[in-house]
Amino acid sequence: MDKDSIAEILNQVESGSLSAENAMLELKLTPFEDLGYAKVDHHRAIRQGVSEVIYGSGKTPEQICGIVASMRSAGQKTILITRLDKHSAETIQKSFLLDYRPDAKIGIIGDIPKPTGSGKILIATGGTSDINVAEEAALTAEVLGNEVFRLYDVGVSGVHRLLAFSKELMSASVIIAVAGMEGALASVIGGVADCPVIAVPTSVGYGASFGGLAALLSMLNSCASGVSVVNIDNGFGAGYLASMINHIRNTK
Amino acid sequence: MDKDSIAEILNQVESGSLSAENAMLELKLTPFEDLGYAKVDHHRAIRQGVSEVIYGSGKTPEQICGIVASMRSAGQKTILITRLDKHSAETIQKSFLLDYRPDAKIGIIGDIPKPTGSGKILIATGGTSDINVAEEAALTAEVLGNEVFRLYDVGVSGVHRLLAFSKELMSASVIIAVAGMEGALASVIGGVADCPVIAVPTSVGYGASFGGLAALLSMLNSCASGVSVVNIDNGFGAGYLASMINHIRNTK
Amino acid sequence: MDKDSIAEILNQVESGSLSAENAMLELKLTPFEDLGYAKVDHHRAIRQGVSEVIYGSGKTPEQICGIVASMRSAGQKTILITRLDKHSAETIQKSFLLDYRPDAKIGIIGDIPKPTGSGKILIATGGTSDINVAEEAALTAEVLGNEVFRLYDVGVSGVHRLLAFSKELMSASVIIAVAGMEGALASVIGGVADCPVIAVPTSVGYGASFGGLAALLSMLNSCASGVSVVNIDNGFGAGYLASMINHIRNTK
Amino acid sequence: MDKDSIAEILNQVESGSLSAENAMLELKLTPFEDLGYAKVDHHRAIRQGVSEVIYGSGKTPEQICGIVASMRSAGQKTILITRLDKHSAETIQKSFLLDYRPDAKIGIIGDIPKPTGSGKILIATGGTSDINVAEEAALTAEVLGNEVFRLYDVGVSGVHRLLAFSKELMSASVIIAVAGMEGALASVIGGVADCPVIAVPTSVGYGASFGGLAALLSMLNSCASGVSVVNIDNGFGAGYLASMINHIRNTK
Amino acid sequence: MDKDSIAEILNQVESGSLSAENAMLELKLTPFEDLGYAKVDHHRAIRQGVSEVIYGSGKTPEQICGIVASMRSAGQKTILITRLDKHSAETIQKSFLLDYRPDAKIGIIGDIPKPTGSGKILIATGGTSDINVAEEAALTAEVLGNEVFRLYDVGVSGVHRLLAFSKELMSASVIIAVAGMEGALASVIGGVADCPVIAVPTSVGYGASFGGLAALLSMLNSCASGVSVVNIDNGFGAGYLASMINHIRNTK
Amino acid sequence: MDKDSIAEILNQVESGSLSAENAMLELKLTPFEDLGYAKVDHHRAIRQGVSEVIYGSGKTPEQICGIVASMRSAGQKTILITRLDKHSAETIQKSFLLDYRPDAKIGIIGDIPKPTGSGKILIATGGTSDINVAEEAALTAEVLGNEVFRLYDVGVSGVHRLLAFSKELMSASVIIAVAGMEGALASVIGGVADCPVIAVPTSVGYGASFGGLAALLSMLNSCASGVSVVNIDNGFGAGYLASMINHIRNTK
Amino acid sequence: MDKDSIAEILNQVESGSLSAENAMLELKLTPFEDLGYAKVDHHRAIRQGVSEVIYGSGKTPEQICGIVASMRSAGQKTILITRLDKHSAETIQKSFLLDYRPDAKIGIIGDIPKPTGSGKILIATGGTSDINVAEEAALTAEVLGNEVFRLYDVGVSGVHRLLAFSKELMSASVIIAVAGMEGALASVIGGVADCPVIAVPTSVGYGASFGGLAALLSMLNSCASGVSVVNIDNGFGAGYLASMINHIRNTK
């Protein structure tokens, strides 16, 4: 709960427009709506603008519908649902107009907003098998109001394929590097580009890739400056962070 | 090597002002100076501006002096040397005016530039033992032209200490969360703030902290959106990335 | 085998009411009944009172029925069966009146006793996906005679949702913190509350959560005092221990 | 910060005895004192009673002295300093009357209080090498007002040595089981006793003990009910938690 | 190839009863028959006596039948097939008289021989879920000519159940301790008995048991002397080794 | 992108036969064809000769057909498809003449070339279960123009079976040692032979083999000189590297 | 505490020669002597015969002297002290006649007994660096009454060096295989010999040997039957177990 809200409530109490008891209630109830199985955070919606996110995994279609309804009635225009399986999507589509993208396992309710932000977000993958994770990142970024440039299958074992796009790499605002076995992609991009690089290890691979661990460690040890890492297969996290960086506001 | 440089060289060849053979030479020689034990990258210096960085660990004082001299003669104003032990610092101080900070193991040659960028970088630590890593991040960010707000010893086991500074957390441009045993700091900050959070796990701790592994995994699994992670104890990487984000230019 | 029992048997031998040979037999046979595939411990039942527990995983429905029958004939009023799949439950229901809770995978034979103990047990989860494990803990505690307060989906990435319930947190006798990706929950609760906190890591999550390992390590490294940890997904163990703490008798 | 405090402050604002601005200040300043390198938490002191704890590792003797002085002036009677090396202890002894126990690496300022609580805390070790960690737990419990029974070198490879003390095991209020290579101690004790058992894995051992990991995993997988685990070598944590359990107050 | 065989062949060459060329052939061909997909070792059969073993996993029923036929024609009386799934067993039963035990996943062709050896082999399990692995060990030992005493469900969380059988433990020739979560069984038995103890970790358990790793590490770190460990779930290996120890011949 | 190509393009620009703008285009487009989902590398095809490889895993049959068509129209004679499941193979066979080998999961389009190279490649396996991986290596080597000698089921627990083939081991040009549980095969072969040994750990095994990790570590720690390791189950990588070594050209 | 002892005590109580109270005392006190810091087990001494063992690591020289004195007065003839550093040995030598072997870090008080047992114990090492661990095993076995044959530096990368001693391998009663990087030694010996093989991984090596983990895993996965494993560097455990196997008595 942020300090400004406390201050405002305190001011109302001081001015007499709010009793102490009601202040307590408000402090307790405002920030979220309690659905029993979930506590929907409307504050975040207010702070972040038009788009809100539901993490679909581990929730029943009924629970998701409940959360969507709660968000809708709180004025949310666009809602992004991640890790949504096909079966759940079809159930939700009975109640809501849902655009479902099976590769990215993403469902979108409402319109994708016009891009804003400082520049483009470039999303690169090492191989074709990393595309699902990359699409999760790409759709997330687009729903949050960003222009996205996709650059797929440019793994470092053929580094010339990557370097052929150095103009795009040099002019991006943020880059998301998605790679499995080949965690090296983040290092090479980090050395070429001079914008923040968000590395997403994927669980693609076999043997000593250990479900993405090899790519994760490789990315964490990148010698290139400006590289940070999110969880294995966390395309959503990368897209969300990229959007945040692309929308840094001047606070000076 | 970026495509624009290739294009420029090709134009010179086309116009006759550069022979093909010399073009080859230039393509090969420009980007770095070969000191034998190191290949100093002057291109990066040109791209990044006044400040350049030497990773001191694993280099002899003599090698560092050689690299400093090469950078200096290439016009570098400020040079940051990280992971610099006291003994090496004293040797370098015989040849160069070096400001040495033993806690952060950082040496600075030249002036710290005036802060530029979108806003402030807030650096928080979980405990007092994480301060060395935090200072590496803080000094790196300052040398690269950022204003830094230090918020130390605000670990989540006393979450009210952290929340007392929610105004600072809400108004930062970027936040660096440095924590050892208590990797939770990044999650809590990520939930409160709405700017990018760079998490730095530290090797502080004992037992099942496994040299920072516990904090690293905890941070990678953060439920808060907008959090990414750099390597254990990598204060420099966090400071550098934070500066990059704080200096995102509008490319539209 | 506890010393008091040995002493009692020895006294009977000394007084002549028990032969040495029979004493040996008794020492050997009393504490458990040997069903071949299992050795049912009636001593524990006597010590712990009305409720006894069967760990259902890896046992056939027939084996479970055999153990239930053995317990029943030994005077057991309430029997809790954990890790019980739906199919086994249905088989058991043909022989016994079994209340089956599919989410918690728990079956209950007999009545849930009235709550006793020092106070309430509060059970908190980081997300909705942790609820199954939390329910295993909650039902276990209720069967063992405790009042339980459920506080679900209060993960630390929205720490204000948790703090809104600080009155409940402050007044609990014991707290069980159930969390997957977000092991931080135990630390934050441990810092707010001043009662014992039992942390239960869950295998909920993906990527670098490594089946609950990340949450486990995070919880073990908690900076908050008063926090201890049970095995991943071990809701039963947490509920049992919480009940034990809530029933500490004054032995002075 | 607990809700009751907020309520009290709000009441004062409502009644006019406190301005909104001052309320904000108080909300921000009360809970801790900011020494720059550390934020000393006086609230905890008030809640927990006469004894307060400083984690000595990673702090300079000067920093520790500063924190002690701050606590003393806040009215703290007894102060426990853990992980305190001999050199730091000697420096502190120049300013404060410090009782230093080198084996446990613990320093105590002020008197050890009379034991209170429900019963005795029994502390058992597997071998002689685990005694240092056990003493950290024992002294912590004593400083926090508990009677401690030490039962050392009763590892399960000679299980009769342990069972000879079954009377003590049966009558304890809480048991702390400290063991390295032989993590089995917690399971065996957990099966004999019917009170909470806090397991402390130690880093004692070699080879495949991996610095306590083997004991940690063994303890987490204990089949005995009522067993929970703290971090490797975390004698303090075990002693603190044991004291908490031994002081559970009846809140009904 | 053992030295005695070489010596014998050399003697035949020296005496003229074998040409050098034929000697080479014999050295190459005798020890095994090459079936293409497998090289059946008849030397081992000769050394070990009446019983031979086929590791069924990863072999087709047809391959197994081929190996059985090759062994039979080489005079093998009893053949043990381990890791044999039900489907393969049924296929083999069309060609050979096979006694299939589904729990142990073992098939036996030929008669189980009369027990020989120094004494009895005792096989203990921690829980009922470990019985499958224990039966693999038990049947292996019986097929290799040993008397087996089964002692199941005597885990250390109820150590009195185990100690009630101390006479059997004290009088065994070799003991096999099979346990999953509760690797402690080997330590406790090793402390009570004074014969070799072969510890078999099982993959039974969940969470931090990591597929048997916890039990494995616990057993390797046993403080009890005379304990050694075989691979996770390797009931066959334990039974085979126990038989070897039980048949040590006096070579003095 | 290799330097010679750059030089050639520059020469054309200098001589006027190529404009700077077109040079840029060629630098960007030549090395690969962009199919959207994949960037096919025709440069590699030119360098490596008649045979080219498609990694089938994670690609749809349609994508594979697209890549095959692109390669075919670029003049590729023989195409090797690895990690190809039966279903995909059948789909591809509708469009192309594909020779599918289900054990090795390999599909071949075009003729297997006549063997060239310095000598034979010997491929040994520890057991029958390692044959699938070995066949992937063998077919890869054959498609790339090598003579292969298969030596299967010669694990070191019967080292005489291996040594019976020492003539073949001594006369090979390169040896590929494929082994699961029994990573020792590479060490023993490395000590007998004096040619390069490529070790391929397989995921065959159970328990503490940890999906091939045990074999991998064992092979990496081989005491024998001349041994190197590829990824777990990477038969293709071993066959490709063996062919490379077998075709080393004299560049002096 | 074994059942026979309980029976005897019960008989005495029944016959009146022992009161119930004194029986309790005896049950509690007999098996060990409590020195405060250690509980010396005289029962074990009686069972095992003339030689007893002290694990020196983590004990002060004074503690060791105390234990030695206690054992001596209980009639112990030979005492083996393992993991004894040079400094402690010198201190002990002031009080007792101690034969110290610095390589094996072993001290011996009293005479080494004449060999008894079924046959010889063969101890093999992979390299010269494994000799220290092997000597710990060898001296332990000798002190416990066994004839030992040392076969050092016979690693499998030169398997002919090992096979040259196949007569010794074939005729041993038990074999101890000590190896670091090269854990393969146990597999190869296990395939050649037909007696029990005790594998001792050593921490010798670097890189991916991970302090003996690679050798440990390799040995656990041995394909050879009759192989079991003790902890990394546990020469004592191997020697003790080998002696036990070599002294199996016929109990039929």
Place this chain on the structure above:
Amino acid sequence: MDKDSIAEILNQVESGSLSAENAMLELKLTPFEDLGYAKVDHHRAIRQGVSEVIYGSGKTPEQICGIVASMRSAGQKTILITRLDKHSAETIQKSFLLDYRPDAKIGIIGDIPKPTGSGKILIATGGTSDINVAEEAALTAEVLGNEVFRLYDVGVSGVHRLLAFSKELMSASVIIAVAGMEGALASVIGGVADCPVIAVPTSVGYGASFGGLAALLSMLNSCASGVSVVNIDNGFGAGYLASMINHIRNTK
């Protein structure tokens, strides 16, 4: 022991020039000289030509001198001693003319031979800190008769520094890629070059590099074909293997 030697001995026995008993002796004694602490392999020396290697780590200077003397008297011209510390080198220099290179920790006795082989061996490092390992590889290769091209500090975060040497990369016979944090070097080189690439992970780095594990995993997962891996820091192994590949003889 190779089959040809056996054949030759058998022929001598057949012809009567060797008795069977003496044949046995020769089979046992020829391949190595037994120094007690080491078994020096003269067969290898004969096979490999003029240069032989001693692994210095874990051997006393006296043991090394003994082995050198044994090799010298067997006609060895050049001897390479790896992992040789400064102190041992100085001791050996008292007895032999030893050229000691402290960076590579290598000692050389005798002359470095003239280069032979198919072409050049290129050795690349990611950073300056990897040079020590690279020099171990380089000197090993030179002592074994190879021309070496050193290309240091060409890590992939500045991939243009590496590509500037693509002519050298394209024309090498074998490439050794030495890299710590930045295991990516092997992938990038493997994609550019078309000769075998031997990857050497180094333990250089910190945090999540885990002593070289990150680089090791990254290299094992390389997408580039033709890459294999040796142990962490194993410069010698890489140099030896590279020499073997560079000296492949045509056996057709």
